Structures are given as C-alpha cells and as structure tokens.
Amino acid sequence: MPVPRFLDIEYCQTDDALFPTAIAWSLEDGQMKTVVIAPADEWLPEDGDLGDIDLHYLEEQGVPLLELVHELHQDLPDLTVYVDGLDPDEILVDLIFSAMEQDAPFEVAPITELITGLDSDALEERRRQLLFEESLEPQLPENGVYALLLMARENGLLEED
Template identity: 70%
Template sequence: MQLPTFLDIEYCQTDTTLVPVAMAWSLSDGRMKTVVITPEDDWMPEDGELPDLDQRYLDEQGVPLLEIVRELHEDLPDQTVYVDGLDPDDVLIDLIFSAVGHEPPFELASISELITDLDRETLEDRRRQIMIDEGLEPQLPENGVYALLLLAREEGLMQQD
C-alpha cells in the first residue's frame, strides 16, 4: 500500500531571511527520515549567529545541503508531498534546492488538499490535539510529520496496525 508522504521543516527566522535548520519526511512505506541541516554561509546574519540556536550543534550534526537534496531526489521523486500548511515550507524548500542549483523532485501541497472533508481550521485543531495527546514537541520536525501520519491514519488514508 502506497501511503501519502509528509514533510516538515524547522527553521529560524532572522530580520532578513528564513534559515532551515532541520527537516523530516515520511516515505511511502511509512518510514520516516530526519536531518539537521548545515546552513549555507549566505543564509547567516551579518553577526554569524542564529537567534536561539546552537550554531556549533548545527555545524557538527548538520548534513550538507547537497546530501539532503540527493536523498530527497531518491526518496520523493515525482510525488506530492503534504505539509501542515502553517510554515513557509515552499519558501524553505526553494531555498534549500536553489542553494545547490536543483529543482525539487516533488510537489508540495497542504494537508487540506489530501483531507478535503475537513476545513483548514478543523485540520489544524486535530493536528494540534494529536501533538498534545502524544506528548510531541511541536518544534521537532519529526513530530510534525508523525502527527500528520497519525491524522492521515485517523482519516482512513492508512491502514491501522
């Protein structure tokens, strides 16, 4: 059974730009991948520091953009990938792919395009309640993807275990 795929990006916002710092995505078999992103130098503010983030952690644990882009090309080719619709995911994806001179191999769409019988506000309320019920930290992208997977399962788009 081919499952819908989901993606979530954690980012830091400065006065001048958005900086993606972590990303998670699901695969059509239900597995999930997550990475910390090594920011590009030209994304960084003039003082070289991102507010509320440990730059050293990003430098040590982060994955270079070219590796992330390569993996996304392998994992999500020619697919529609669903996002919660709350974050500027399309801008962040464009930023990541344009930094290495590639086009995204997938199309982003809001979860509201997958689950069409609920309005956007109800979908967000349900996603938020899942996060609370499961004790998920909303700032971790893997938790955002997990919540969307659970929401899709509740809506009958995936087989329950």
C-alpha cells in the same frame, strides 16, 4: 492509491535570515527520516544574529545540503508531499534546492488538499490535539510528520497496521 508522503521543516527566522535547520519526511512504508541541516553560507546573516539557534551545533551535526538533496531525490521523486500549511515550507524547500542549483523533485501541498472533509482550522486543531495526546514537542519536525501520518490514518488514507 499511493501512500501520501509528509514533510515538516524546522527553521530559523530573524529579521535578516530565514533558513531550514531540520527536516523530517515520511517514506512509502510509513517510516520517517529526520536530519539536522548544515546551513549554506549564503543563508547566514552578516551580523551573525540567529536568535536562539546554535550555529555551531548545525555546522557540527548538520547534514551537508548535497547529501540532503540526494536523499530527497531518492525518497520523494515526482510526488506531492503534504505539509501542515502553517510554515513557509515551500520557501524553505526552494532554499534547500536552489542552494544546490536544482529544482525540488516533488511538489509541496498543504494537508487541506489531502484531507478535504475538514477546514484548515479544524485540521490544525486536530494536529495540535494529537501532538498533545502523544506528548510530542511541536517544534520537532519528526513530531509534525508523525501527527500528519496519524491524521491521514484517521481519515482512511493509510492502511491500518
């Protein structure tokens, strides 16, 4: 059985904007990649109101979308990538790729399609519990991916180290 891959996206959401700000995904060997995303101009609201998001930081530290899309094409081709199912991950993935006029090279599916022995509420409770036990900040995408990896291992979907 192929190793499941996981993805989590941090994002900005205001009345006038919804766009990804950081993304993390797992690789076949269980390692992770995490990047801050430089936003596309069309994602930014005209009034400039991004709530508590630091646009200067995103522009200075963020990876250009062209590089991000290239990495995702290399790392996740023709795969199903699992997400926690809480955020608008599919919309955010579409935003990233449509800004580059491409289709995503992978399908997005909720973790409930991978771990079928528990309902979505039980899975979310376990995810939160793992974040707490590991002292992880839930808003960081790499922590979200790590929690999903731990859940997959607990459910026998990953090889033990």
